[in-house]
Amino acid sequence: MQASALYTPLDIRGQIALVTGASSGFGEAIAWRLAEAGCKLIITARRLDRLQQLQQQLVEKYQVAVHVAQLDMRDLDAVAQLPASLPEEFQEVDILVNNAGLALSLSSVADHDIEDAKTMIETNFLSVVVLTREVVKGMMARNRGHIVNMSSIAGIEAYKGGGLYCGSKHALEAYTTATRHELVGTNIRVTSIQPGAAKTEFSIVRFKGDVTRADSVYEGLDPLTAPDIADNVMYALTRPVHVQIAEMLVFCSSQASAITIARPKAESKQ
Template identity: 60%
Template sequence: MSIEGWTVLITGASSGFGEAMAWRFAEAGCRLVLLARRQDRLENLRDQLIFTYRVPVHTICLDVRNFAEVDLLPQQLPKDFAKVDILVNNAGLALGTATVQDNNLDDAVTMIETNVTAVIAMTKAFVAGMTERNRGHIVNISSIAGVEAYGGGSVYCATKHALQAFTTAARHDLVGTAVRVTSICPGAAQTEFSLVRFKGDQEKADAVYNGFAPLTAEDIADNVLYACTRPEHVQIADILVLATNQCSAKGIARVNLEER
């Protein structure tokens, strides 16, 4: 299905999955609303997209945890961008690998608000317009951590399990409409995710991906575009994407780099 001319709002759009999705949707001829906290990156990405694909792009510098501002977004968007057809709830993060005995409560609240509450707020803000127009698609970027839990990820896994439940419930609520709801669950993908998780420790972040070929942001963007371009009568509910040498969250076959 062609989505040329559709308006797509992507949260966490300044890097990683969000940036890759912006490129894929721009290539498809969509008008873009890019939301993230880093204004300089947003503006640079906007300029590149407009130069390459000549599509309209609007940027918003906003933390998705500012729920009052999120609630006002539909009224504050410029007229040409106000009717959001596809909402991609991509902003999310993990902080640390603490056990349940050692969880940092500030980190826990940040993960819950970013990964769960912000998605609820963004969906509430834009789904009313979608149902009124009887056209739309909500894409939530979850994780393999929403399919299986693992040690050292209790809060992060809890947030992604909650996101999976919210996504399924949303599909139930919207079943009588033309609005589709999709969950994308990436496995090991090399973006800034691990760098954020390890709070800037590049060595620890790089070690996560040693010895195998991880997924890339572009791989996940391809899956998102696939889900959004199915025929109108087709709803892709869930996509779980793993690297070829990955069978579970922690089940990764690695080669000994010293033997290469």
């Protein structure tokens, strides 16, 4: 964050940051901002080609060290083994951004797909529990660090058709709050970022490749973008060490809740 003559943000240059789900969307945008800030990066995702492309771009642009790790967050054993498998220069993780997550469908209580449920719970919640467990051990030993969990308005409000996704994000919110309670008194900060309507690949994944249906979610809106949310993450990370941003709920200007959304562009066409 740009320094002010009246307030000095924290300089995170040289810190080691681990970002999951970094091949697109929020994760990719966060990786860009962290590289710009001078962090050493560990980026993970399933799509190795996208990670390697991002690695090359970040190194060329900012001359920072970037380690790539192909990782499926549903493989909880692999998630648990990641921290110990990192090269020595990347092992002391200062910043953990648990970003990987997804929604699948808007199914009703009467026809939930159990495989979809398992995918969301394992990706959005259990993988965070496992990875945080392994990374926080080192943070506690060094008495420093920052854990950022990428949640959602769905972690605060439940809505029709969102039982599975909202359930996974509510669990993440409870876990994040409990983690903050457990780490109080240490120099480890814990932040939950809770975006509202943000246009990324999220809806395309939710509707299993149906681009038309995915685009309809944002019709008439100026939705949030991945760089908007990356900026929120950077704000939390760069506050002075005595400041802990516990939660950040972020809407676009046309949104007031999970279901209260005005669509001024669509209305202007009528």
